[in-house]
Amino acid sequence: MRHLTSLRYIEAVAKSGSIRRAAESLAINSTALNRRILAVEADLGVPIFERLPRGVRLSAAGEILLQHIRDQLGDMDRVKGLIADLSGERRGHVSIACSQALLPYFLPEQISLYRRAHPGVTFGVHVRDRDEAEQSLISREADIALVFEPVRMSDLELLLAVRQRIEAVLHPDHPLAAKKTLRLRECLSFPIALPTAPYGVRHLLENATRRSSLKLTPVVESDSFEFLYRHALEEKIVTLQIPLGLPPGDTPALVRRSIDTRDVPDGMVYVGQLKGRILPVAASRFCAQIMSAFAERYECI
Amino acid sequence: MRHLTSLRYIEAVAKSGSIRRAAESLAINSTALNRRILAVEADLGVPIFERLPRGVRLSAAGEILLQHIRDQLGDMDRVKGLIADLSGERRGHVSIACSQALLPYFLPEQISLYRRAHPGVTFGVHVRDRDEAEQSLISREADIALVFEPVRMSDLELLLAVRQRIEAVLHPDHPLAAKKTLRLRECLSFPIALPTAPYGVRHLLENATRRSSLKLTPVVESDSFEFLYRHALEEKIVTLQIPLGLPPGDTPALVRRSIDTRDVPDGMVYVGQLKGRILPVAASRFCAQIMSAFAERYECI
DNA sequence: CAAACCGCTGCAAAAATTGCATCACACTAA
DNA sequence: TTAGTGTGATGCAATTTTTGCAGCGGTTTG
Numbered sequence: 001m002r003h004l005t006s007l008r009y010i011e012a013v014a015k016s017g018s019i020r021r022a023a024e025s026l027a028i029n030s031t032a033l034n035r036r037i038l039a040v041e042a043d044l045g046v047p048i049f050e051r052l053p054r055g056v057r058l059s060a061a062g063e064i065l066l067q068h069i070r071d072q073l074g075d076m077d078r079v080k081g082l083i084a085d086l087s088g089e090r091r092g093h094v095s096i097a098c099s100q101a102l103l104p105y106f107l108p109e110q111i112s113l114y115r116r117a118h119p120g121v122t123f124g125v126h127v128r129d130r131d132e133a134e135q136s137l138i139s140r141e142a143d144i145a146l147v148f149e150p151v152r153m154s155d156l157e158l159l160l161a162v163r164q165r166i167e168a169v170l171h172p173d174h175p176l177a178a179k180k181t182l183r184l185r186e187c188l189s190f191p192i193a194l195p196t197a198p199y200g201v202r203h204l205l206e207n208a209t210r211r212s213s214l215k216l217t218p219v220v221e222s223d224s225f226e227f228l229y230r231h232a233l234e235e236k237i238v239t240l241q242i243p244l245g246l247p248p249g250d251t252p253a254l255v256r257r258s259i260d261t262r263d264v265p266d267g268m269v270y271v272g273q274l275k276g277r278i279l280p281v282a283a284s285r286f287c288a289q290i291m292s293a294f295a296e297r298y299e300c301i
Numbered sequence: 302m303r304h305l306t307s308l309r310y311i312e313a314v315a316k317s318g319s320i321r322r323a324a325e326s327l328a329i330n331s332t333a334l335n336r337r338i339l340a341v342e343a344d345l346g347v348p349i350f351e352r353l354p355r356g357v358r359l360s361a362a363g364e365i366l367l368q369h370i371r372d373q374l375g376d377m378d379r380v381k382g383l384i385a386d387l388s389g390e391r392r393g394h395v396s397i398a399c400s401q402a403l404l405p406y407f408l409p410e411q412i413s414l415y416r417r418a419h420p421g422v423t424f425g426v427h428v429r430d431r432d433e434a435e436q437s438l439i440s441r442e443a444d445i446a447l448v449f450e451p452v453r454m455s456d457l458e459l460l461l462a463v464r465q466r467i468e469a470v471l472h473p474d475h476p477l478a479a480k481k482t483l484r485l486r487e488c489l490s491f492p493i494a495l496p497t498a499p500y501g502v503r504h505l506l507e508n509a510t511r512r513s514s515l516k517l518t519p520v521v522e523s524d525s526f527e528f529l530y531r532h533a534l535e536e537k538i539v540t541l542q543i544p545l546g547l548p549p550g551d552t553p554a555l556v557r558r559s560i561d562t563r564d565v566p567d568g569m570v571y572v573g574q575l576k577g578r579i580l581p582v583a584a585s586r587f588c589a590q591i592m593s594a595f596a597e598r599y600e601c602i
Numbered sequence: 603c604a605a606a607c608c609g610c611t612g613c614a615a616a617a618a619t620t621g622c623a624t625c626a627c628a629c630t631a632a
Numbered sequence: 633t634t635a636g637t638g639t640g641a642t643g644c645a646a647t648t649t650t651t652g653c654a655g656c657g658g659t660t661t662g
Contacts, residue, residue, distance in 0.1 A: 035651085054659085
């Protein structure tokens, strides 16, 4: 859609903070870009950018305009989806901001399932923590956010909350593998590997141990769930994870045991979108699919 | 805003149903207009218009796009208002679709009051019946609708309902002028002038007399409230009107007497906007003003 | 003080838009 | 049937707009 070019350009300038740099990334001459901005400002009667010695910054009017621009760009995508929809072929792009736990099993499975039915739809998966996820929704980088506890975002419209009981991941030979459910104290008496990030599982554990004599003394810390999980199996130490991040069902190479909820309360994975936004068709349908997948497998609210 | 030109053009073509005719009204060559449309269609991959022997008509995709176009145009107005707002000067345009009764006193008073505070704001007042008012909201011709009973519009977002007791308008010498409140039967025993339209006051009266022995036999009918009112005073016959359509307070040349509510129930004037739309600043503020004016003078819900 | 960026402007080249004349088609009226 | 009228589409030239280059004036940085 050609008529949105100037708007896209403005967005790029706002993001990069410099006309010349934005021009480079847009594969256009900085002069042309500069003139487009001047034209819009003349049209509007107000400067969109403040000129600083090292570049530009959005003015108050620019902030308002940028909000409008993002709405328009997003809405145009949505309209394109609607139109593609009624001409039979389903096209579109779905962009997801999610936490790490969804990466290894859940999203690959769901996306390939969706793409089997609608090969024309493309996907973008971006690993984001909660605040970054919210920013991604606001800037329209992402259509859907899938984030773990705790959530308190003002611009997030909650669509579903999925209850996730913390589970210990063990090598089959690990002594704890014999028991059915584990107490946190038992786990912590063995060498343990934990995620670093102050979010998600680690956040729940910190909360759980704050008022007890238990101490979190991980022998391995990492911000990669993938690494923790592989390492736990290799070295036969314990790690903790939510079910969504683990292979579905039982596998011979890996044992999963729930942690008693008296020790660690269940966490929640939240599905959400930008408040007030109407999602493009593809995103909306995919969202419906994963929500029903969640509802089928886990307790949801 | 230049980038919306094509969208405005498409809207004009959709309205006029012919590229050539739209081109004329847009003061542009039909070739250029035609090509703009072709360009958008190529861009979108789908025809926006069906080509008929006598012109064009929106396709299904076109309907979707038009909806989007109207949203965008409206939103751009809103953004302009917001931006003008923070640069100090209040500019903007407020377009109102309303029933006749608001024309003689209420709107002139309110608009001039508002314009005294904000001379930069311009107004458009369009007389519309209920269905037309709804269409005006949808097409963004109007920002606000002020309509009389009965209302059952799916796209209207109700902001306020103003109770209006039906009143008889009399010459001071009229025999009924001596009484404080009137029964409908008394009024109908004198020559009476009534509005024609099946809406508003007439609708209430028809409902009221349907199940009684009373009969509406107006000696004068007109779709102009102005005429009815002038004529009633001239020929000294009775006419019925809602308070909003009458001069505020008592005047020596005219007597107002309420009709007993046992005979005719109170009507309602509704203030509304398009569902889900965020009004431009000027419209939003003016709306707040008239709503408080209503609330001050009449019983509102 | 020089170098590195920055946004901005004059000017010419390039690209897009527009207008004119005209075509093909469908309907209407004689 | 036939001539006439109104429709959207297209080739081509004129016009307008956009773009890119070179260079200016300013500020920060080393």
